[in-house]
Amino acid sequence: QEMLLYKLKPSYEYQEEPWKTHVWKKDRDKPKSQERSKRKFGFRELARAVEFSAKLMGRALARRVKCTIMYA
Numbered sequence: 001q002e003m004l005l006y007k008l009k010p011s012y013e014y015q016e017e018p019w020k021t022h023v024w025k026k027d028r029d030k031p032k033s034q035e036r037s038k039r040k041f042g043f044r045e046l047a048r049a050v051e052f053s054a055k056l057m058g059r060a061l062a063r064r065v066k067c068t069i070m071y072a
Contacts, residue, residue: 041049
């Protein structure tokens with residue numbers, strides 16, 4: 001019954017996402033002044049990226065060998 005309300009602290013619920021706070025090895029050597037600001041993409045750039053990836057996926061699907069697997 002003691003373990004019913006037992007919680008470890010710091011619990012996962014209120015921890016910040018690790019990928020936001022972690023300092024990567026490749027970024028340790030860079031000075032802070034050279035950091036890029038977060039780049040925002042407009043709708044047009046995003047639409048072009050989606051169109052490009054859809055075109056690549058269509059080509060990949062067109063090139064694959066079509067086969068039928070029948071089960072007895």
